[in-house]
Amino acid sequence: MTQIELRGIEKFFGPVQVIKNLNLAISDNEFIVLLGQSGCGKTTTLRAIAGLETIDEGDILIDGEPVQDKKCSDRDIAMVFQSFSLYPHMTVYENIAFPLRATRMSRTDVD
Known part of the structure; x- marks a missing residue:
């Protein structure tokens, strides 16, 4: 069973914090929607999960394994x-x- 888990992830672009202490667990076959105003970090969060964006703090886990230091091609995630x-x-x-x-x-x- 595949699971994606975000533990306290944070992301800054210069002095601007776009993701603040985000915790999220997505189970296999679960459908979620990220809603929010423009610039609130929705796409940045997805890019971080896919490995297209680095995070400044926290952990991204896929099936319980930390992946924030893995290349996007090694994450088996598509966007x-x-x-x-x-x-x-x-x-x-x-x-x-x-x-x-x-x-x-x-x-x-x-x-």
Whole structure:
């Protein structure tokens, strides 16, 4: 059973704190909605879970294992963006290949 847990996560952009002591547990097959005004940290929270954003404090756990120090490609988490976006640390090829490899497609088929 997959579970995502946030324990006291905090995130600052310069002097502005956008996430303050957020605690959240999401169980397998559970559906949640993050609601709030623009700039309150909804997308930043999702980006942190996916590994696209670092956190300043707290822990992000997937199946009980801390992942905040893992690369996004090692988290087995995907995110659908509202607007077109690429992983900035990957080449164009790697951005295209990443979701294909995540489905366990063979390297030959990906190439």
